[in-house]
Amino acid sequence: MPEAAVIRKPRVLSRVFSAVRLPVGDPFAVVGLVIYALFIVTALSAPLIAPYDPTEILYTENYDLASDLLPGEEGHVLGTTSLGRDIFSQIVWGARSALLVGLTAAFMVAFIGSIVGLLSGYFGGWVDALLMRLADVAFGIPFLPFVIVISAFSEPSIWNTVIAMALVLWRDTGRVIRSQVLSLRSRGYVEAARVSGSSDLKIILRHITPNILPLSFLYGSIAIGWAILTEASISFLGFGDPDAISWGFMLQDAFNSQALARQAYHWFIPPGLAIILVVSAGFFISRGYENLLFPKLGR
Amino acid sequence: MSKFKSFLIRTLQLALVLWAVVTILFLMFRLMPGNPLAAYIDPTFTAEQQEALIRQFGLDQPLWRQYFTYLANLLQGELGYSFRYRTPVADRIWLLLPNTLILTFSSLIVAYAFGILAGAWLAWRRGTRTEAAALPVVLATRAMPEFWLGMVLLAIFSFSLGWFPAGGTRSAGTSYDSLWALYTSSNFLSHLFLPMMTLAIYSQGLPLLLMRSNMLDVMKEDFITMAKIKGLSPFAVVIRHGARNALLPVMTSFAISVGYQLQGNVVVESVFSWPGLGRELVNAVAASDYPLAQGAFLMIAVVVIAMNLLADLLYSILDPRISHA
Numbered sequence: 001m002p003e004a005a006v007i008r009k010p011r012v013l014s015r016v017f018s019a020v021r022l023p024v025g026d027p028f029a030v031v032g033l034v035i036y037a038l039f040i041v042t043a044l045s046a047p048l049i050a051p052y053d054p055t056e057i058l059y060t061e062n063y064d065l066a067s068d069l070l071p072g073e074e075g076h077v078l079g080t081t082s083l084g085r086d087i088f089s090q091i092v093w094g095a096r097s098a099l100l101v102g103l104t105a106a107f108m109v110a111f112i113g114s115i116v117g118l119l120s121g122y123f124g125g126w127v128d129a130l131l132m133r134l135a136d137v138a139f140g141i142p143f144l145p146f147v148i149v150i151s152a153f154s155e156p157s158i159w160n161t162v163i164a165m166a167l168v169l170w171r172d173t174g175r176v177i178r179s180q181v182l183s184l185r186s187r188g189y190v191e192a193a194r195v196s197g198s199s200d201l202k203i204i205l206r207h208i209t210p211n212i213l214p215l216s217f218l219y220g221s222i223a224i225g226w227a228i229l230t231e232a233s234i235s236f237l238g239f240g241d242p243d244a245i246s247w248g249f250m251l252q253d254a255f256n257s258q259a260l261a262r263q264a265y266h267w268f269i270p271p272g273l274a275i276i277l278v279v280s281a282g283f284f285i286s287r288g289y290e291n292l293l294f295p296k297l298g299r
Numbered sequence: 300m301s302k303f304k305s306f307l308i309r310t311l312q313l314a315l316v317l318w319a320v321v322t323i324l325f326l327m328f329r330l331m332p333g334n335p336l337a338a339y340i341d342p343t344f345t346a347e348q349q350e351a352l353i354r355q356f357g358l359d360q361p362l363w364r365q366y367f368t369y370l371a372n373l374l375q376g377e378l379g380y381s382f383r384y385r386t387p388v389a390d391r392i393w394l395l396l397p398n399t400l401i402l403t404f405s406s407l408i409v410a411y412a413f414g415i416l417a418g419a420w421l422a423w424r425r426g427t428r429t430e431a432a433a434l435p436v437v438l439a440t441r442a443m444p445e446f447w448l449g450m451v452l453l454a455i456f457s458f459s460l461g462w463f464p465a466g467g468t469r470s471a472g473t474s475y476d477s478l479w480a481l482y483t484s485s486n487f488l489s490h491l492f493l494p495m496m497t498l499a500i501y502s503q504g505l506p507l508l509l510m511r512s513n514m515l516d517v518m519k520e521d522f523i524t525m526a527k528i529k530g531l532s533p534f535a536v537v538i539r540h541g542a543r544n545a546l547l548p549v550m551t552s553f554a555i556s557v558g559y560q561l562q563g564n565v566v567v568e569s570v571f572s573w574p575g576l577g578r579e580l581v582n583a584v585a586a587s588d589y590p591l592a593q594g595a596f597l598m599i600a601v602v603v604i605a606m607n608l609l610a611d612l613l614y615s616i617l618d619p620r621i622s623h624a
Contacts (some may be wrong), residue, residue, distance in 0.1 A: 028435070047510070102439070133315065133319075137319040137320060137323075139316075139490060139607060140317065140320050140599050140603060141323070141600065142562050142596065142603050143562055144562040144563070144566070144600045145562060145565060145577075145600075146596075148580070148581065153584075199321070205509070229442075232446075233445075233565075233566045236446050236566060239584075248444070251444075251450065252449060255450060255570070260454040260458055261458050263459055267453075268447070268450055271447075272444060272447035272450075272451065275442070275444050275447065276439055280438050281434070283438045
């Protein structure tokens with residue numbers, strides 16, 4: 001028996017790893033992966049790449065406030081804000097906030113959704129009824145207004161925004177994983193494990209969870225984009241973390257400083273493009289991933 | 300009969316959901332730190348005046364009692380008084396709801412008309428360069444922050460070119476005899492155009508992608524092969540036999556889109572100073588006007604839940620194979 005245990009472990013691990021394999025066959029997905037790699041490198045090495053502190057108020061050589069400089073002036077690649085802050089540095093640091101928000105929200109959504117789906121699908125009965133009514137409630141809550149109210153009334157921080165998002169967004173993951181578990185539960189090998197006396201916990205962990213991980217991963221990767229977009233909206237509306245430089249915060253700053261009327265395109269175009277690039281890269285990856293998981297849908 | 304019964308069960312379930320959302324809303328606004336009357340009570344008020352106000356709003360009562368009072372009031376359509384405007388919240392909401400609905404439905408109609416046609420066309424052009432170039436663009440529009448798109452359109456078409464006004468629903472100082480006269484005036488429509496286009500550009504992706512994938516499925520069906528064998532023109536095959544069948548699921552997604560759009564409205568209305576429910580919600584939250592924020596939130600939630608129900612209903616009517624038993 002001990003030998004069997006030794007052999008089993010790597011098999012489970014390799015199943016997990018093969019479940020989260022990357023969709024490198026799909027050209028869109030490859031572009032998405034490259035953008036993500038750049039995004040992650042930028043976020044991690046922000047202090048090395050950014051020429052200035054993103055919140056530092058800068059002065060020119062004549063000790064004037066370096067406000068509203070155009071791209072290229074005084075060596076500022078993308079110019080400066082009305083408060084004299086370097087726009088390029090803010091873009092670079094914004095990648096860090098976006099990565100943090102995207103990954104933590106995605107992890108929480110995938111985690112809560114998978115647990116709900118597993119319990120609901122495996123145990124059925126009142127557990128299922130209760131959890132699925134909870135999912136109905138989550139579908140009935142207007143997502144953005146909910147996140148706005150929670151972010152505004154709690155201590156302003158990225159974490160409260162992320163928690164508010166996860167409290168609602170698990171609903172899609174939960175429902176999809178539940179239906180997957182329902183079909184897995186009646187498969188022969190699960191039946192066999194049950195007959196041979198495996199406990200519920202063991203069946204769930206060893207036989208069902210490895211098979212739903214790809215779906216959790218897929219829904220998590222979709223949640224990254226949603227989380228980044230939502231955080232941008234929250235910051236734009238002024239309910240974000242005042243200490244974090246995010247792309248949404250930059251857009252709020254530009255909007256409130258009349259950048260639109262002054263046609264300061266160099267200020268409000270780059271943060272929007274950064275968001276589009278990262279979020280659509282996420283879409284590309286999840287599409288490629290979907291094709292890998294469900295080849296029938298691939299087109 | 301069984302279809303009616305399953306629909307009834309679904310309606311009851313969603314009524315329960317509404318009750319749960321109302322309860323969450325109550326707890327969300329009561330359990331938050333800080334005095335809910337902070338924005339209402341002037342610092343110069345004496346302690347007695349403050350207590351009188353707290354009693355007047357029923358905030359000295361235990362929580363469960365406040366909850367039942369709140370439920371009883373809601374059932375009578377009573378949403379309380381706005382702290383800021385000192386008027387009934389319900390009046391304020393009925394005043395703003397038409398603006399939000401006009402913005403939502405006009406943008407969705409444009410989005411669906413475009414999305415359905417473009418989706419069918421892309422399915423027809425399957426495997427061509429056009430399709431390869433169009434798909435990433437469509438996905439990118441789904442990845443845009445709506446408010447940013449609004450900002451870009453505003454900067455280009457309002458501030459740079461001066462073709463459209465920058466915000467609001469009409470020019471200052473104009474008045475109209477009736478709401479109908481206002482909503483059909485060129486003044487109102489020119490104010491509507493940019494926010495409407497912003498939401499439409501964002502929303503067209505869903506119907507487009509749905510229509511395209513449905514078309515690809517439908518075009519593999521036997522009756523399409525049959526139509527081709529009969530020698531019908533490609534137009535007749537694609538439009539009369541293909542598109543009509545691919546259209547059904549797209550139409551049911553319209554109801555769901557209304558719910559999503561109402562949430563997206565929150566930011567776009569703020570960019571364009573469009574006096575609707577979403578902007579009111581944001582302003583009320585920022586000003587700690589709890590009754591108004593609560594009322595606006597509830598109104599949006601009611602529409603979202605009603606649209607979920609409508610989507611279920613449409614789905615089971617249009618596709619008899621689906622039941623919710």
